Amino acid sequence: MGLYAKPLHAIREYVQNEVDVEPLPTVVKIRREPRELSIWGDGKGMDENDIDIAKKVGISDKDPADHTGFRGIGIWSGVAIADEILISTKKRGCPKIYYLKIDGAGIRKRVHTNVSLKELLENNVSVAYSRDIPPKEHFTHVQLRRVIAEVRDSEMWSEENMRQYIIEALPLKLDPTWKYSKRVEEELQDNVPDYRVFSVEFQGKPVYRPPYNNNLEAPRFGFLFNDKNRRIGYWWFCINKERGKLDEDEFPRLIFKKKNFTIGDRRSCVSLFNEGERLVSWTTGEIHAIDPGLLPDSERMDFESSAEKEAFMQAIRDQLATPLEESVRKKSYCENLAEAVAEINLLSLQPIKASTGLEKLEKLKQLDSLEKRLASSYRPDWTPAELKKERDSKLEVVRKLKKSFARIRASGFEPQKAVSTEPDQASIPESEISLVEFANKLSLRHQSRAIMEVVETALSQLNDADLRIRIKSTIVKQLTQIIKVK
Amino acid sequence: MVFKTTPAKDIIRVSVDKTIIADFQKRAGCKLSYFGLPGGLMLDILCWKELLRHFAAVERDQDLIEHRLLSTAFKRNIDRELELLRGDIDEVMSKWKDVDGRVPSLRSYDVLNLDYEGGMMYKDLQGSSRRLAAIRQMIQRQANEKQDFLLLMTVNTRNRDSKEFDNALQDIQDQLSEYGIDASEVVDWYKGQGYHYKLKVYVPYVFDSIAGSSRYVVRYHPPVTYLGSSSRRMVHFVMQMEYDETRAGRLKSRSLLQVMNIPFYEIAKSRLVELPIKTLTLSS
Numbered sequence: 219m220g221l222y223a224k225p226l227h228a229i230r231e232y233v234q235n236e237v238d239v240e241p242l243p244t245v246v247k248i249r250r251e252p253r254e255l256s257i258w259g260d261g262k263g264m265d266e267n268d269i270d271i272a273k274k275v276g277i278s279d280k281d282p283a284d285h286t287g288f289r290g291i292g293i294w295s296g297v298a299i300a301d302e303i304l305i306s307t308k309k310r311g312c313p314k315i316y317y318l319k320i321d322g323a324g325i326r327k328r329v330h331t332n333v334s335l336k337e338l339l340e341n342n343v344s345v346a347y348s349r350d351i352p353p354k355e356h357f358t359h360v361q362l363r364r365v366i367a368e369v370r371d372s373e374m375w376s377e378e379n380m381r382q383y384i385i386e387a388l389p390l391k392l393d394p395t396w397k398y399s400k401r402v403e404e405e406l407q408d409n410v411p412d413y414r415v416f417s418v419e420f421q422g423k424p425v426y427r428p429p430y431n432n433n434l435e436a437p438r439f440g441f442l443f444n445d446k447n448r449r450i451g452y453w454w455f456c457i458n459k460e461r462g463k464l465d466e467d468e469f470p471r472l473i474f475k476k477k478n479f480t481i482g483d484r485r486s487c488v489s490l491f492n493e494g495e496r497l498v499s500w501t502t503g504e505i506h507a508i509d510p511g512l513l514p515d516s517e518r519m520d521f522e523s524s525a526e527k528e529a530f531m532q533a534i535r536d537q538l539a540t541p542l543e544e545s546v547r548k549k550s551y552c553e554n555l556a557e558a559v560a561e562i563n564l565l566s567l568q569p570i571k572a573s574t575g576l577e578k579l580e581k582l583k584q585l586d587s588l589e590k591r592l593a594s595s596y597r598p599d600w601t602p603a604e605l606k607k608e609r610d611s612k613l614e615v616v617r618k619l620k621k622s623f624a625r626i627r628a629s630g631f632e633p634q635k636a637v638s639t640e641p642d643q644a645s646i647p648e649s650e651i652s653l654v655e656f657a658n659k660l661s662l663r664h665q666s667r668a669i670m671e672v673v674e675t676a677l678s679q680l681n682d683a684d685l686r687i688r689i690k691s692t693i694v695k696q697l698t699q700i701i702k703v704k
Numbered sequence: 705m706v707f708k709t710t711p712a713k714d715i716i717r718v719s720v721d722k723t724i725i726a727d728f729q730k731r732a733g734c735k736l737s738y739f740g741l742p743g744g745l746m747l748d749i750l751c752w753k754e755l756l757r758h759f760a761a762v763e764r765d766q767d768l769i770e771h772r773l774l775s776t777a778f779k780r781n782i783d784r785e786l787e788l789l790r791g792d793i794d795e796v797m798s799k800w801k802d803v804d805g806r807v808p809s810l811r812s813y814d815v816l817n818l819d820y821e822g823g824m825m826y827k828d829l830q831g832s833s834r835r836l837a838a839i840r841q842m843i844q845r846q847a848n849e850k851q852d853f854l855l856l857m858t859v860n861t862r863n864r865d866s867k868e869f870d871n872a873l874q875d876i877q878d879q880l881s882e883y884g885i886d887a888s889e890v891v892d893w894y895k896g897q898g899y900h901y902k903l904k905v906y907v908p909y910v911f912d913s914i915a916g917s918s919r920y921v922v923r924y925h926p927p928v929t930y931l932g933s934s935s936r937r938m939v940h941f942v943m944q945m946e947y948d949e950t951r952a953g954r955l956k957s958r959s960l961l962q963v964m965n966i967p968f969y970e971i972a973k974s975r976l977v978e979l980p981i982k983t984l985t986l987s988s
Contacts, residue, residue: 258774260779306771359771419783
């Protein structure tokens with residue numbers, strides 16, 4: 219009776235049952251106890267007739283196009299993990315509250331015997347009712363009792379993992395603290411015909427779907443069309459506000475949704491992108507399947523193979539993957555350009571110095587690379603006006619720096635003179651090294667420190683600061699080398 | 705499957721208990737914690753909801769009432785404040801954990817509601833009452849935290865407890881005679897009354913003794929008798945337990961007099977009516 223690979227899928231099945239009929243519940247509450255699980259929703263509820271239908275495994279009267287849990291396995295899905303399933307349900311206007319008790323342990327025990335499934339189920343389910351309920355009430359409460367040890371002793375039963383499962387699998391509302399949540403919810407409600415929204419609470423607290431972090435650019439939206447120009451999907455995504463990948467634990471990649479239930483996992487869409495994980499990992503979002511012909515498989519890990527699925531996947535490749543990847547590339551390009559501009563700004567704040575030929579070469583390389591970043595990969599059509607202006611001015615600065623630095627190098631005079639990035643600014647003398655401090659840093663012995671103090675005092679008599687600095691610098695350099703060799 | 709209240713119980717819940725709890729809450733200066741047997745419809749908790757901040761509800765494991773209790777909590781949006789403990793209340797109070805091994809989340813509670821469906825006294829073969837032992841342990845646990853609290857208790861009158869009641873009355877008479885008070889007339893009067901009258905004396909007498917050994921002084925609110933479901937005669941008690949480090953030992957004559965003289969009410973025709981009782985005075 220292992221209907222699902224993941225026992226927690228039972229939660230999704232019962233929630234699906236709850237939301238498959240109008241009116242939708244306003245809230246679904248899930249409560250985990252050490253040995254049991256409750257799923258309660260104020261949805262339409264069931265009367266005797268509905269219960270009779272619900273009991274008929276696999277022959278549900280639901281229309282696949284209208285219902286997510288069309289296979290009719292919903293009410294039985296807890297059998298695999300609980301010894302008893304107690305369902306109480308009340309339909310608005312019906313004077314009775316019905317109690318449906320399923321003997322999960324009994325079914326599991328006899329499922330491999332010769333008893334027919336129909337007989338097995340009929341013999342292990344009982345229905346009772348009470349009448350003491352106000353007629354206006356409507357709800358369904360599923361209680362999985364005596365959850366089997368294999369499940370409740372496993373990590374999946376922990377509160378945190380169950381919460382994570384709920385976040386990943388159920389049609390939750392977007393986190394209201396995310397600044398674009400209202401806008402995305404409105405877009406989805408306007409453009410996804412069967413988009414379902416209701417509150418879900420776990421352990422008494424509301425649970426929302428990501429993103430939870432505001433470090434994202436504004437969302438982008440769009441439809442997917444098939445070759446007959448019919449809408450078959452609707453997507454939204456946001457790009458990382460910073461440069462680079464989004465943390466996958468915090469931000470799922472693009473997630474497939476059908477009626478807001480998740481299909482597959484947070485990486486299912488990655489293979490559809492030209493560059494795989496590389497660029498889509500900068501984004502987070504959802505792709506809502508709106509073609510009624512797109513049916514999820516029984517585990518909701520994928521869509522069932524069909525022409526509709528092929529068309530859907532192709533539309534993602536053609537209509538979403540390319541523009542998304544281009545957006546990310548553009549974003550990366552702009553960030554790179556802005557970074558180069560910022561680096562030049564930083565360089566401009568201090569004079570560029572080099573004490574050796576090798577250092578000079580390094581600096582020149584750095585300036586070359588900055589120039590290249592600003593010039594050779596420049597895409598005017600991708601560059602916002604403000605950045606364009608900055609880029610033009612900084613390109614001029616970097617070229618000027620390169621020229622003046624190269625000139626100093628060509629003249630070959632020593633000592634190295636600082637090159638100012640601002641042409642009119644006088645060169646700033648290098649701060650003087652303290653030989654005593656240097657000795658302290660090297661933890662020299664007392665005698666050596668005393669010698670340094672004497673030298674320092676002697677040098678202080680020199681009025682030529684340049685000469686003084688050069689002498690001290692030579693002492694420091696040579697001492698450092700001696701110590702290294704030792 | 706009966707999940708019912710009675711008009712009499714509704715009056716007690718609203719007119720008697722709620723007033724006392726509100727007063728207690730006002731003096732505590734914050735919302736109160738609840739531990740007890742709220743029943744499937746959680747009528748008590750729903751009625752006192754605005755005075756409570758946390759409810760530990762004990763219900764028998766895998767019982768339909770437990771299922772119904774959860775449904776009620778979900779529906780009435782109080783599931784966040786609900787702590788559900790499973791098992792027999794006496795067991796939970798004795799072992800301080802439920803059948804799943806869960807320890808109640810608070811160390812002590814402001815309101816204990818022991819709305820027993822049965823009697824209070826039934827004894828095992830060794831002649832000891834498991835229920836009383838559990839209550840004693842619970843009160844001691846409260847005392848360890850120096851917790852003032854309200855103890856609400858509803859019990860039905862059972863013939864089986866009758867001998868125990870008569871013995872208690874005799875004890876009271878004997879103890880009072882040690883103080884030179886002749887209580888024979890009053891005790892005989894009680895002996896001649898129905899079980900609910902005997903219970904009205906017996907419960908405070910027993911509780912005063914239990915409370916005293918845990919350094920509590922008990923303030924009794926008048927018990928109320930009423931007809932419960934299936935016309936079973938019930939008696940409802942509210943005892944205010946105030947922790948007092950100086951309190952110890954057996955009952956003083958004044959306490960015994962108070963126990964005997966607590967007024968007694970009845971819910972009759974949807975009204976709270978004081979019943980006539982025979983009282984004791986120091987000069988008796």
